[in-house]
Amino acid sequence: MRVLVAEDHRVLARTIAAGLRRQAMAVDVAASGDEAERMCQLTAYDVLILDRDMPVMTGDEVCTRLRELDDPPRILMLTAAGELMDKIYGLTTLGADDYLAKPFEFAELVARVRALSRRAPKPSPAVLRFGSISLDEARREVSVDGRLLELTPKEHAVLHLLLVAGGAPVPHDELVRTVWDEHLDPRTSAVRATVSRLRGKLGAPGLIAVDKGEGYRLCE
Template identity: 90%
Template sequence: MRVLVAEDHRVLARTIATGLRRQAMAVDVAAAADEAERMCLLTAYDVLILDRDLPVLSGDEVCRRLRELQDPPRILMLTAAGELTDKIYGLTTLGADDYLAKPFDFSELVARVRTLSRRAPKQPPTVLRFASITLDETRREVSVDGRPLELTPKELAVLHLLLVAGGAPVSHDELVRTVWDEHLDPRTSAVRATVSRLRGKLGDPGLILADKGEGYRLCD
């Protein structure tokens, strides 16, 4: 899942981004509304966490503009304006998909982001299976032949993308775009190292094959 956090409070933005990355999400950050709009036009984000009070251009205006796109991201407004009238205005007039007032509990934010991502079209089933691998998306639990595995957030996100592909190759660039964020150097060995660790935990190196020039795929 790829998320954009549009928040001008640097400490809060960094805290949210770090926490979501620990939940196996790829997260980018924008400090201004016009920057957030530009990033949404260039990247297909699943969820946009949007502060209403942003510099240069208001979050309200960005929400209105993004709603005109053919396939906009799901928008979660995160704002200090927490009165009932503010919420109704954000959800109805502005067209936000969800509304969360500050201060907030981080576990609630994660739950709302995950719920919004499931509302998007063409979502895979809750439980993904391929060969001996099972991934329960809701519980974030992975097993191989019934044996539970402990995976890092990045390993879990890579495996999820490979399972969704169902044996089709997933390119290195797609892994970088979906699992990491815009700051990762595409030439880095991070993808290869993560796949290598994942193979070791799966216990069968042959479950993940590297197709030269095409990326990685699951093999039964």
């Protein structure tokens, strides 16, 4: 899942981004409204966490303008304006998909982001399967031949992407963009290291093949 955090309070933005990355989300950060709009035009984000009080272009303006896109991200307004009428205005007039007032509990923010991502036009099935591998989205459980595995958030996200591909190659750059974020050097060994650990946990290294020039894919 790819998320953009549009928040001009640098410490809060970094804190939110770091927390979401620990949940295996790829996170980018925008410090102004115009930057957030530009990034959403260039990148297909699943969810935009948007502060209403942004410099250069307000969050309200960003929300309204993004609704003109053919495939806009789901927008979660995160703001100190938490009165009932503020929420109604954000959800109805501005067209936000969800609204969370500050201060907030981080666990609730994560739950709302995940809920918004499930509203995509083409949701993935609740349980993804390929050969002996099974990934239960709702329970966040992965098993091989019925044996439950303990995966890190990154390993889980990589396997999810490979399962969605259904045996087709997933390019290295796509894994970087989707599982990590824009600040990761594409030449990094992080992807290879994560895939290597995932192979070991699956118990059969041959389940994930490496096609030079193509990427990684699952094998029967």
